Amino acid sequence: MVAVSKLVDSYANTHVSSQLSAAKKQKTKDTKKPNTQNDTVKNKRPKEDCLVENTAFNRFKINLEKTADIPLIHFPRGLGGAPDYTFFEFLQTAKFPYYLGGPILAALFYAGVKKDNFSSANAAKNVAKHMALGVGFYYLGAAAAKGLINYVVKRSRGIDLNQPYAKVIPTSTNNTGIFKKDVEYHKVFESVDFTRWDLLYKKEEKNPRKINENYAQIAKKYGIEKDANDIDATVKPLIRKTIIMARAWQYALTAFFVTLGIGLANQPVWAQSSKEGFKRTVTEGIFGKGLSLGNRINSAKIVLYNYMIEPFFKSFGEFWKGHSKASSIAGKAVILSTAAATLTAISLLLGKTSGKKHKIQNSGTNKFDEGKK
């Protein structure tokens, strides 16, 4: 689609084959050698699969693109039974019920409450508020669990689990006309069985050491300090292990985090602050007319602190204490087990994926270099 090619252009101009900062430096140094692939990709769709730099902007664009593709491409193709329909597309369509189900359930609940009666309407509003908040916190909790593990893995092992790449769909097999897809966005590490190792090599380089540079960087993060033979082959099993562990814990933590999220959303503190007050602070306090910047900032602070951060932390306290014996036990159990699971996940990820204990065969010099000499 048009948007896709534009996006790829934007990334292609800035960056082609690597996301790692070291590689970036390398590239700026190596200016004398023009990047051929870069030229070919410029202003055109990529001809082969390549990495996309993981920036907030790109992520946003990719997500937008992917989201738009669900109703525009995947569903029409799926409902039409396109012969080249992929499992990836099926999974994309699966997001639709995931994000629709919760809100519909909340709406169904709200449809059933007594709204003619003032007091019961008010009570129902509060319940609905908790419910809507719960749905929101559910998605937030799930996102937080993923984000946490991603962060840990990225910081400790230099692996960006969200590293996107553009997958080029060969036109020769693509005969679906207006619903044609030329590029799909995937993540390099999304599959354990089919990890896109190839994309991490710097193919355009001549020197084997340079080709393996990304792997060497990652190996360093794994604690393999020495210059090992076949650094890519050495580190791949470790990466694989990391992906598996990280995914497993992302899912496991999601279970804990969403439970915590719902528990927090269910606390009375959220019912205390009024929606009207919040609305007014936003509309009149931040975006109102004739206010000084200081005032606006102040209102923004109020929105952030009084309506979000403060109740959030208070809800922790309320959840912990509970209003009955059962709820206090449940609150404590959820908070403590979430904390424990998080710590377990992090410590396992850090402890079990390290390459320090691995025996590294070191020839002293790099064989490839040797050959050159």
Add this chain to the structure above:
Amino acid sequence: MANLINMIPVYKPQPTANPVLPTAAVSSPFPQIQENGYLPAKPLSPARTTPKGAKPHAAAGYLVKENIFQSAGSTVKSYIDYIKYFYNAGFKGEGTDYSVGKINDLAIRTGSLGIAAVLSSSKMFPFAKGMEFVGLGTWFASMALWPRILGAPIKARTGVDINQKYVDSYGRRKFVYEDNQYRPMDIFRYADLNGKPLKPEEYYKKYKYDYVYLDAMGDKLNVPRNVNNRHEIIMNKSGQVAVQGRALSMLTAGIMTPVLSSIVADAAQQPLKNFIEKKRIQKESANMDSLNKKLEKLLDIKSPYGNRNIQTNLDSVMKELNIVIPEQAMNEFTSLLMKDCELSKAEFDRLKTYAQKNFEGTVFQQELSDALKSSVEKNGKLFLPKDKVRTLLESMNSEGMKNIDSAVRNELEYLLNRSIHLSKDEFDRLQKYLENKLFGTGFKESLDTVARFDLKYTEPHITLSDKLHEGLSNSAFDAIKETFKKLGIKEEDYPEPIKKYSGISREEFLEIIKRSLNDGAKEMNQAANTSFENVAKRVVAKSLYNLRELDEELIEHLVDIAENNVKKFMESQRHYIIPYKKLTDLFRFAEANHQILGKIEKYEAATIMNIAESATANNWGRLPQKYLEAFNFTKEEIAQLAALDSNYANKVVIKKFEQIVQNPDLYKQVIQKMSVLAQDAITKEEKAVLKLIGTAYEPGILSNVKDLMTAVGGSNFGHNMSHPISEFYRTSIFDVQNKLRNTIDSLIRPIKGLESFKYLDEAIIKILGRNEQEYSDLVYGHIDRHISPNLSYHMFEGLTYEQAQKSLKAYIKDIITDKNDINSWTTKFEHTLSGSSRGMKFSLEMVKNIMSIVYGKMREQTKKIITEHLKDNEGSEFVKKIDENSAVMNGRYISLDYKIAKDFRENKCFMIDYKPFEKLIDSLCQEKPNLENIHIVEALMNERKSEIPLEGISIIKKIINKAKGLAQNEVLTLDEIEKAKRIYLNFSTSNKAISEMSGKNISEFFIDAAQNIRSRNKWVKFVYSLLAGTVAVSGLTVALVGKENYFNKNPYKNKKKTKGPAKK
């Protein structure tokens, strides 16, 4: 949900939309067609050599064919596998895309269970708790169910089961059509026509060739039999169908999952509610029965009244009733009552000798030496721990200690009692604790009342001891020290007289005591310690004035300070003496009451309490709607009722009532429907109330508790406790009674109201007369210009007969359906009261007439309608209830009669005294007693059981028995009958009387119901429109599934035209 797991089959070939079909190896007509009915594929390039040595494993995958139970079983089994997957992945880092992906499924289930548990724990009531899990269950059930529902028509139409699963060679369960790029054709090879996988040998016994299942599918998919590579085409075609079906299920699942789950949960709600309600009531009833048995035993209820031997010993009562005060609560309380006992070294030693000599061989000795051993030294003083002192104080009252020398005993008590001397702060803390602990129970007041009589508890005291002497002397010495320090004079430089000053001598101290206290007093109460303080001040001052050699001004100064010191010292010596035993008993008594009430409250919460999920609340959740249905309100009327304010809603209700009474058949039908509903609901509630308070003949559990606790309180703590306790329970009983009455009245009122509407004309004639003439006689003839000379206005002022009729009718209709608070409708007539310039003399009669419309006896015709519809005696019982209710409600409203009557009597006007029992009793005491009135008398008596004196109750019982012909031997004196007739319910002084609520008024009742129905209708509309919309979209799509479309051209059709290798 599905997170982007095992996606991207990177290295898989992408098939084309128009697959180029491999050409057949043999192009001649095929003899196999006749045999097989289809054209088998031929290998394109048959292997020329047989592989040697290494051989590929045979494919071990197979189709899954399970019924719903087997499928549930394997789901459970697979979750166990998923746990293993998680362990391997999370702790060892081993796994594949498949296994890691399954962890997600596990996590979602676990997370949802967690959420349900958290939400459930935050709910207060069992049904709400249960519903959280029901919601979770229905959610996942509908998530699993919807694709199956969708799959059924697709399978019926195309033969493709989009939910079909298989187990691959690695033993992993997968959907056959999970990945459109991967078509596991092999697994169909040995599947029979039903899709059941067979062993090859079994298969070949049944069929001659492979893929019968696939072939059948192909037939359904309209794939011609004579095309090349038919199986491949079928696989592709089925792939298309599966992709379409699965995409459709994703498109609709987001709506159908919540919709189905909402519908199922809604349907499950009522059965679950009923089940939980039943179980709860069963359990609590059993508890109540066993409690009541114990109460009856303690009350000795089998013995005749007056000869009962009621158990009043607090310990035995608590033991019998299984009341255990938690150790922690008791400790908390006693630790506030006591503190560690402070002893000087000498006192300690003395105790030591006692322990060795006086109590040898007793338990007390052991306890005393224990206490001494565990004493703690602080600031040069020794402290005995309070819990040890508690044991000592308790065992000092035991049998074995009675022979101990009284001097030793006194000394011991004197020393140990220090433990229960509380300072002001400590005392305040105790009070606060009790207030918090007993908040809202009403027992704190009783406790205070009892304690107030113990001055030692409520007033600060001072113990007489040597310490006092020492303290007074020190007051003077300290004054001197302080003064000279300020002047900068050291001790060795003090003037000679000061050096000689010896403070207060023992004689002087005794003098103070002699002058201020009675002989032998050990503790000074407030009065005594004020006088002691005054005398002490004077004595101290005098001793200082004796230092005449000093400067007068200095002496004055010293006296000032010393007196102040005395005051401070005395203040520091003040303490509250805790009546340890009594207070502990009071506390235990209060706790015992509290706990019993707690037990009873549990039963009330399950049955009649105004609290979520009680039987009553459940009833009220659905009854009004059913009533509304019985009345045949239209949709518009319901909307009006729900949205309008009660004034306007009332008009809708009145209109409906009028419509119904005009149609005799409808009238009959509505009355009967309501009677069935009301009868059922009332019986349920009545059972609970009967258990709680019983009748005048057979007291229920709450009445028994009242009697027992009043007796226990009285015997242990005197009248001051028994009175508030009995008052307290009386209120509880009254509340319960009221609750039932409200329910009965709310449910019966629409029935009675409908009847009143029907016979309204008659009643109006009774009030206003038959014609113009009677009307003016009745209304205007009654205006007494003597009493109200300035009368200028009344309800019918200036109205013609017709106008008056109309106005009164509207007025009464309004009363029946809406204004059930008597205040709001009788104010119209209050002007008959003295001093009022407006109103009519006959107002009283008018009120009585109106009352008889609203609360009169039910007519025989109506009774007949009800009795012929309800089963056996249920009908007659129910009709009785209606009359009882009317009588009781009428009784509640006689306050107005009474008020007016009183007023008229004072004005020496015509007036009859209204006594509720008068006529009733008369009717029972006749030669031929009117037996129908018995149940009304009983109802009235039970209603005000707690107010009518016991004697009255027993006389009424006697009268009833006589009327029934039961107690012919008993003599009923005229005097007794008179007494019974004169029993008068004190409505005028009770602040509840006038405003005492009846049940819900009819309008409110219907408004509530309409709102419930409407909100439910809205939900139904929403949920079913979503359902219908989604089903329609699904139906349409299913109809088109597998057809030629934009993406799928018909391959074999093209084939036929261009090449056409296969011909018939």
